[in-house]
Amino acid sequence: MTFLKRRTTRLVAVALSAIFAATFAAPAVHAATTDTLSVLTDSEGNKAIIDGIAAAFMKANPSITVTVEYRPGGADGDNITKTRLATGTMNDVFLYNSGSLFQALNAPKNLVDLTNEPWQSTVLSSFKPTVSVGGRVYGAPLGTAMGGGILYNKAIYAKLGLKVPLTWAQFMSNNAKIKKAHLIPVIQSYKDTWTSQLFVLADEFNVQAAVKNFPALYTANKAKIAKTPAAMAGFNHLQDLYKAGMFNKDFASTNFDKALNYLATGKGAHYPMLTFAAANIIATYPELANNIGLFAQPGNNAKSNGLTVWMPPAVYIPKTTTHLASAKAFVAFAVSPAGIAASNAAMAPGGPYLIKGAKLTGQLSVIATDMLSYFNADGKTAPALEYVSPVKGPNLEKFCVEVGSGIKTAKQGAAAYDLDVQKEAQQLNLPGW
Amino acid sequence: MAKAKKLKSFYPTSLMYPAGAFYFVLFLVPTAVSFFFSLTRWTLFDWKFIGFANFINYFKEQELRIGFVNTLLYAVFTSGLKVIIGLYLANFLTSKIRTKGLLRSVVFFPVLVSTIGVGFTFSALMDPYAGMINKGITFVAHLVGITTSGPGWLTDPNFLPLLSVGLVDVWKGVGLATLIYIAGLASIPKDYYEASAMDGANSHKQFWHITVPLVRPAMFSVIILSFIGGLRSFDLIWAMTNGGPGFLSDVISSINYKQYQAGFYGLATAGNVILFILVTALVFPLSRFLSKREVSA
Numbered sequence: 169m170t171f172l173k174r175r176t177t178r179l180v181a182v183a184l185s186a187i188f189a190a191t192f193a194a195p196a197v198h199a200a201t202t203d204t205l206s207v208l209t210d211s212e213g214n215k216a217i218i219d220g221i222a223a224a225f226m227k228a229n230p231s232i233t234v235t236v237e238y239r240p241g242g243a244d245g246d247n248i249t250k251t252r253l254a255t256g257t258m259n260d261v262f263l264y265n266s267g268s269l270f271q272a273l274n275a276p277k278n279l280v281d282l283t284n285e286p287w288q289s290t291v292l293s294s295f296k297p298t299v300s301v302g303g304r305v306y307g308a309p310l311g312t313a314m315g316g317g318i319l320y321n322k323a324i325y326a327k328l329g330l331k332v333p334l335t336w337a338q339f340m341s342n343n344a345k346i347k348k349a350h351l352i353p354v355i356q357s358y359k360d361t362w363t364s365q366l367f368v369l370a371d372e373f374n375v376q377a378a379v380k381n382f383p384a385l386y387t388a389n390k391a392k393i394a395k396t397p398a399a400m401a402g403f404n405h406l407q408d409l410y411k412a413g414m415f416n417k418d419f420a421s422t423n424f425d426k427a428l429n430y431l432a433t434g435k436g437a438h439y440p441m442l443t444f445a446a447a448n449i450i451a452t453y454p455e456l457a458n459n460i461g462l463f464a465q466p467g468n469n470a471k472s473n474g475l476t477v478w479m480p481p482a483v484y485i486p487k488t489t490t491h492l493a494s495a496k497a498f499v500a501f502a503v504s505p506a507g508i509a510a511s512n513a514a515m516a517p518g519g520p521y522l523i524k525g526a527k528l529t530g531q532l533s534v535i536a537t538d539m540l541s542y543f544n545a546d547g548k549t550a551p552a553l554e555y556v557s558p559v560k561g562p563n564l565e566k567f568c569v570e571v572g573s574g575i576k577t578a579k580q581g582a583a584a585y586d587l588d589v590q591k592e593a594q595q596l597n598l599p600g601w
Numbered sequence: 602m603a604k605a606k607k608l609k610s611f612y613p614t615s616l617m618y619p620a621g622a623f624y625f626v627l628f629l630v631p632t633a634v635s636f637f638f639s640l641t642r643w644t645l646f647d648w649k650f651i652g653f654a655n656f657i658n659y660f661k662e663q664e665l666r667i668g669f670v671n672t673l674l675y676a677v678f679t680s681g682l683k684v685i686i687g688l689y690l691a692n693f694l695t696s697k698i699r700t701k702g703l704l705r706s707v708v709f710f711p712v713l714v715s716t717i718g719v720g721f722t723f724s725a726l727m728d729p730y731a732g733m734i735n736k737g738i739t740f741v742a743h744l745v746g747i748t749t750s751g752p753g754w755l756t757d758p759n760f761l762p763l764l765s766v767g768l769v770d771v772w773k774g775v776g777l778a779t780l781i782y783i784a785g786l787a788s789i790p791k792d793y794y795e796a797s798a799m800d801g802a803n804s805h806k807q808f809w810h811i812t813v814p815l816v817r818p819a820m821f822s823v824i825i826l827s828f829i830g831g832l833r834s835f836d837l838i839w840a841m842t843n844g845g846p847g848f849l850s851d852v853i854s855s856i857n858y859k860q861y862q863a864g865f866y867g868l869a870t871a872g873n874v875i876l877f878i879l880v881t882a883l884v885f886p887l888s889r890f891l892s893k894r895e896v897s898a
Contacts, residue, residue, distance in 0.1 A: 244862070250864065420756035566848060584662070
C-alpha cells in the first residue's frame with residue numbers, strides 16, 4: 169500500500185514539474201509572438217473594405233490572426249456598439265460613424281487616444297474634428313467620403329429626353345414625365361427605415377447656402393428646424409412627393425436591396441441615397457451599373473447647386489482591449505498606402521479619401537465620377553449637418569417614414585424631430601439646452 | 602413538547618432563504634433602484650437628478666402617448682380572442698373524437714416555436730405584394746371578378762398592423778389557453794352532464810348552463826395570464842413591425858426599447874416604471890373582481 173502510494177506521488181511530482189518546466193520553456197522555443205485581433209464592422213457598406221484590409225494586413229503580418237465580426241447598421245448597430253462599450257466587451261478594433269454619432273460614445277472614457285500616432289500627419293485636417301473630443305483625436309478614417317444626393321437611371325433620362333434638374337421645380341417636372349411613362353418616379357424603401365432620411369439630410373448644402381451659420385445656431389439651441397423654412401425644405405419635399413403619388417406603391421415594404429433592384433433594372437428613375445450604394449450596384453448588377461449616376465439634391469436656386477458630403481466612418485480602439493499593439497498596427501495599416509491599395513481593390517473608391525496623397529485606382533463607377541465633379545470646383549460641396557454639429561436626434565428616420573407615408577405632416581414631423589434633438593442634446597449635456 | 606414544535610417550524614422557513622435572497626437581490630433591489638433612476642437623466646457613466654421631467658416627456662410626446670392606447674387595445678384584443686377561442690377548442694378537444702391526441706399536439710405546437718421565428722415567417726407571409734396571404738386573396742378575388750391586392754397587413758397607416766400582430770399572437774398563444782381550459786373541463790364531474798341529459802338538455806344548453814359556469818376558475822386564470830402577457834408583449838411586435846410604420850404599432854415595451862436604443866436611458870427607465878404601474882393598476886382590481894365572482898359561483 170505505502171510503496172504504491174510513494175511511487176504514485178513520485179510520478180505525480182515528476183509529471184507536475186515537467187508541465188511546470190514546459191510552460192516556461194515554450195516561449196523560449198517560439199521567438200515571435202502570435203496574436204489575435206477581433207474587428208467589428210457593419211454588414212452593409214463597409215464589410216468589403218474591412219475584409220480586404222484584414223486580409224492584406226494578415227499577409228503583411230503573418231503572426232497576427234484577424235477575425236472580422238459583422239453587426240447590422242442603423243439603430244440596431246448603434247445599440248450593439250454602445251452596449252459593448254458600456255459592458256467592456258468591445259472587439260479590439262471597431263468601425264463606427266464619425267461626427268455626431270461618434271460624440272455619443274464618450275470617447276475620453278472609452279477609447280484609446282490616437283492623437284500622437286505617427287500616421288496622424290497624413291490625415292486631412294477636415295476629418296480630424298469629426299473624431300475628436302476636446303482637441304484629442306480618437307479615430308482613423310476608413311474608406312472614402314460619400315456624397316448624399318439622388319441616384320438616377322441615365323437610361324430612363326436618355327429615353328425620355330430629360331436633363332439633370334438644378335432646381336426642385338425642374339425635378340418635379342421630370343418626375344411628372346416619368347410617371348406618365350408608367351415608371352416609378354421616386355423609389356422609397358421604408359422597410360429599411362434608415363434610407364428614409366436622405367431627402368432631409370442631403371438638403372444640407374441648400375440649408376447652409378440659405379442660412380450660413382445654421383449648424384452653429386442649431387447646436388446652441390438658437391434655431392429650430394420647424395421654425396427655419398430652409399431647414400424645413402427636406403420635410404416638405406417628402407410630404408409633396410407623397411401627396412403627388414410619386415413613390416413606388418410598395419414603398420412601405422420595400423427594402424434597400426429591392427430599391428436598388430428597381431433603380432438598376434430601370435423600373436424606377438430616382439433613389440435618394442448615399443454614394444456607397446455604388447459598390448452594391450456594381451456587385452449585384454455589373455452590366456447595368458454604368459446606367460446609374462448621381463446628382464445633388466436641388467434647391468430653389470439653379471446657381472447655388474452643390475453636393476452634401478458625408479465623412480467616412482472611422483476605426484476606433486476601445487480602452488478595454490488586451491491587444492493594444494496589434495490593434496494600433498491594424499489602424500496604422502488601414503491608413504497606410506498598403507491599406508488604401510487594399511481598400512481600392514476591395515471596393516472601387518466612391519469618392520476621395522481623407523488621407524493626403526491617397527490614389528484613387530481602379531475603374532471608378534459612374535456615380536463616383538459624377539460625385540468627384542462636385543469636388544473639382546470650389547464651393548460646390550458642404551458637410552452634412554452631423555459633421556458640423558455634435559447633436560443629431562436618433563429618431564429622424566422614423567419621423568421621415570411618418571411624413572413620407574402621410575401619417576404626419578411635414579410641420580408635425582419637423583416639430584417632433586426638434587423635440588428628439590432636444591432630448592439628445594440634454595443627454596449629451598450640451599450647454600444652452 | 603414546546604422544543605419539538607419550534608424545530609418543526611424552523612425547517613420549512615429556512616428553505617425559503619436562498620430563493621428569497623435571489624428574489625431580493627435580482628428583483629426587489631433593481632425595481633426600487635429603477636424607481637429612483639427614473640427621476641434622473643443617466644448615461645452609462647454618470648447621472649443627473651431631474652425630478653419628474655421624464656414622466657412629463659412621456660405623456661407630452663405623441664409618439665410615447667400612442668403606446669398607452671396601443672397596449673390596452675392589444676391586450677384586450679389578444680386576451681379576448683384567446684379566452685373565447687381557447688374555450689371552444691378545449692370543448693372540442695375533450696369531446697368524443699378519434700384523433701384527440703394528434704389535434705391537441707397540433708393546437709399546442711405553436712406555443713413551443715420561437716417567437717422571433719414566427720414573427721419573421723408571418724412578416725414574409727403578410728408582405729402586401731409578395732406575401733402568400735395577399736397573393737391568395739388577389740387570386741380568389743380575381744376569380745370573383747374583383748381586382749384588389751389585399752390589405753397592407755403590416756404597412757397600413759392605421760390600427761391594422763397592431764391587429765395583424767395580435768392575430769399572430771393569438772395563433773401562437775391559444776394552445777396554452779386551451780391547455781388550461783382542458784384541465785378545467787376535466788375537473789367538472791360527469792354526473793352533471795348525465796343528470797341534465799336525463800332532464801332533456803341538448804349539448805348547446807349543457808355548454809352554456811353547466812360547462813361555462815363550472816370552468817370559471819380556469820377561465821379566470823386564462824384571462825389574467827393572457828391579459829398580463831398582452832400588456833407586456835414585446836418580441837412579436839418587434840420582430841414583425843418594429844413598432845412601425847413610424848410609431849403606429851408601438852406598445853409601451855417597444856417604446857421603452859426604442860428609448861434605450863436611442864440612448865435616452867432615463868426615459869426608458871421611466872417608461873418601465875410606467876409599465877409596472879399600469880400592469881399593477883389594471884391587474885390587481887381585475888384579479889380581485891374575478892376571484893370574488895369565483896367564490897359566489
